[in-house]
Amino acid sequence: MEQPASGAESADSADDAVEALDRPLPEGVRRRVVALVSDAFGALTVGELPAQLRQYARFTPSRRAKFAGNAMAAALEGDAVFRRRIGERLALAQPELAAALEAGAPPAAADPLDVAAAAYVLRPVGWVKLVAAAGEEAQRADAERIDEENRRELERLREELGQIRSQARSDIERLRAELDAARKETDSLHRKLRSALSDVKRGEAALRRHRAETETARTEAAAQLSAAESESRRLKARLGEAEASVEAGRRAAREGRSVEDMRLRLLLDTVLDAARGLRRELALPPSSIRPADSVDAVEPGRMSPKDIAARALSDTDPALLDQLLALPQAHLIVDGYNVTKTGYPQMPLEKQRLRLLGGLSVLAAQTGAEMTCVFDGAELAVPVLLAPPRGVRVLFSKAGVTADELIRQLARAEPPGRPVVVVSTDREVADGVAKAGARPVASALLLKRLSRV
Numbered sequence: 001m002e003q004p005a006s007g008a009e010s011a012d013s014a015d016d017a018v019e020a021l022d023r024p025l026p027e028g029v030r031r032r033v034v035a036l037v038s039d040a041f042g043a044l045t046v047g048e049l050p051a052q053l054r055q056y057a058r059f060t061p062s063r064r065a066k067f068a069g070n071a072m073a074a075a076l077e078g079d080a081v082f083r084r085r086i087g088e089r090l091a092l093a094q095p096e097l098a099a100a101l102e103a104g105a106p107p108a109a110a111d112p113l114d115v116a117a118a119a120y121v122l123r124p125v126g127w128v129k130l131v132a133a134a135g136e137e138a139q140r141a142d143a144e145r146i147d148e149e150n151r152r153e154l155e156r157l158r159e160e161l162g163q164i165r166s167q168a169r170s171d172i173e174r175l176r177a178e179l180d181a182a183r184k185e186t187d188s189l190h191r192k193l194r195s196a197l198s199d200v201k202r203g204e205a206a207l208r209r210h211r212a213e214t215e216t217a218r219t220e221a222a223a224q225l226s227a228a229e230s231e232s233r234r235l236k237a238r239l240g241e242a243e244a245s246v247e248a249g250r251r252a253a254r255e256g257r258s259v260e261d262m263r264l265r266l267l268l269d270t271v272l273d274a275a276r277g278l279r280r281e282l283a284l285p286p287s288s289i290r291p292a293d294s295v296d297a298v299e300p301g302r303m304s305p306k307d308i309a310a311r312a313l314s315d316t317d318p319a320l321l322d323q324l325l326a327l328p329q330a331h332l333i334v335d336g337y338n339v340t341k342t343g344y345p346q347m348p349l350e351k352q353r354l355r356l357l358g359g360l361s362v363l364a365a366q367t368g369a370e371m372t373c374v375f376d377g378a379e380l381a382v383p384v385l386l387a388p389p390r391g392v393r394v395l396f397s398k399a400g401v402t403a404d405e406l407i408r409q410l411a412r413a414e415p416p417g418r419p420v421v422v423v424s425t426d427r428e429v430a431d432g433v434a435k436a437g438a439r440p441v442a443s444a445l446l447l448k449r450l451s452r453v
Contacts (some may be wrong), residue, residue, distance in 0.1 A: 025120070029131055030073060032117035037072045038065040040089035050075045050082050076121070087122045098122060106130065315442065318449040324439060325367040327419035333410050333433075334360065335403060335424035336375040339443040342425060357389050359450035364391030372410060376403035404429045411436040 025033070038061040041049075046057050053075055056068040064072070076083050091098035097115070100106050101124045106115045119127040314320070325332060340352035347355070357373060364371045370393075377384070377396030388394040397406045404426060411433040414420045420438035423446045424430060430440035 025073075025131065026116075028113045029116045029120065032113045033076065033120050034065050034069045034072055035061075036090060036117055036121060037076055037086055038062075038068075040086045040093070041072070043089050044085060048082075048085055050079050053082075083121060083123070090118060090121055094118065101127075101130075316445060316448070318445060318452065321421070321441060321445055321449045322367070324419065324421045324441070325363075325369040330367075330369040330419040330421065331414060332360075332363075332369055332371045333407055333420065333422045333438070334371070334373045334446065335407055335422070335426065335429060335443070336373045337403065338424045338426055338429075339446055342443040343447040353384075353386070356450075357392055357394065360392045361389035363450065374403050374407050374410070404432075408432040408436065411438040414438070 041053075041056070041064055042061065046054055049057060052071055053068060056064050056071070059068065076086065087098075097106075097110065097118050101115070101119055101122055106119070116131045119130040324330060334356070336353065336356060337349075340347075340349075340356050344352060344355065353375065360371050360373055363369075371391060372393040372395060374395050374397070375384075377398065384396060386394060395406065395410075397403045404424075407422060407424065407429055411420055411422060414436075416437060420433070420436075422429065422433040422438045422440045423443055424433075424440065425443045433440055
């Protein structure tokens with residue numbers, strides 16, 4: 001059984017050697033060949049398939065043509081046995097076409113691509129000419145089809161161009177009419193504008209005249225009013241003098257005093273009234289100096305933040321902060337981000353600020369101390385929108401100035417002797433404010449104190 005197959009294979013190989021394509025298989029013929037192989041593929045057993053095509057045995061014909069087209073075309077070209085088996089299935093499926101090709105007289109009414117594909121599979125005498133003729137016919141049909149499509153596209157473009165030109169002419173006419181109407185309307189508006197400008201100029205001239213007349217009348221009225229007020233003041237003064245003389249005479253007669261006593265009392269009242277008026281004008285406070293203050297002696301010392309530090313309290317005890325804020329006129333200055341990044345660095349900066357300022361507001365209400373919270377604003381693109389809580393002053397450093405420098409400026413601005421407490425873990429800040437007389441405390445101390453709020 002194997003020897004006849006070998007003989008057939010040898011005959012096919014000999015025929016292929018005699019006839020062979022001198023150019024690639026035309027694309028249309030190749031598609032038909034792949035379709036023929038895909039249709040006949042399912043009638044073969046797995047053992048009858050070439051090794052490279054066995055993985056596609058369970059595919060549908062359409063999927064085989066899509067995914068195994070190149071592999072089937074290569075197997076058909078290189079494997080004569082596989083090509084013979086496909087030819088046998090083709091002869092069974094299309095016996096008339098196969099018989100006509102074997103007889104060398106393909107049907108004239110058949111599709112050239114089908115004839116060329118069948119000839120490529122069956123390989124009858126002269127199959128190369130049939131494939132070449134089918135390729136030329138397909139190319140000629142494609143060229144005619146492309147020419148026809150180009151002609152129809154050209155006609156369509158010509159019609160569109162005619163429509164566009166017609167539309168353009170109508171649009172031009174319409175725009176010209178609109179332009180003429182706009183020009184006429186513009187000329188009318190120009191005339192109205194010139195008339196309105198003339199009216200405005202006349203109105204402005206009349207307004208200037210009216211203002212000049214009004215100013216003249218106002219000046220005359222002011223002069224008359226001033227003269228009337230002067231005359232009224234003169235008459236009031238004379239009336240006052242007369243009333244004072246009458247009243248003085250009545251008092252002198254009633255009390256039995258002489259005219260000289262009456263004048264002396266009037267002069268004394270005038271001096272007292274002038275002294276009270278001068279004191280009220282200069283806003284002089286009541287005298288707080290007493291004679292005992294001029295005696296030289298040693299007074300007891302007052303408590304300061306340094307004295308608080310000398311007491312037996314740990315630097316981490318919140319009671320230390322309470323004692324410092326209990327001093328008279330105490331001022332607490334807080335390095336904002338130093339405290340928040342020590343206590344809750346994982347929160348966003350906005351929430352850090354709000355949490356710290358809320359705690360400071362409650363602490364200010366409890367202690368009554370002045371509180372200032374400083375944040376570094378040098379890196380801010382825009383100012384922070386923030387409503388400071390009651391009792392807490394909120395400051396951001398300017399561009400080019402750090403929050404540390406602003407804190408040192410606030411400490412230096414305080415008068416010597418005032419209790420000033422600065423909250424910061426930054427050693428440079430602590431040393432700087434200590435030189436200015438302030439008491440530095442750690443951020444952890446304030447955080448412990450705020451946790452009790």
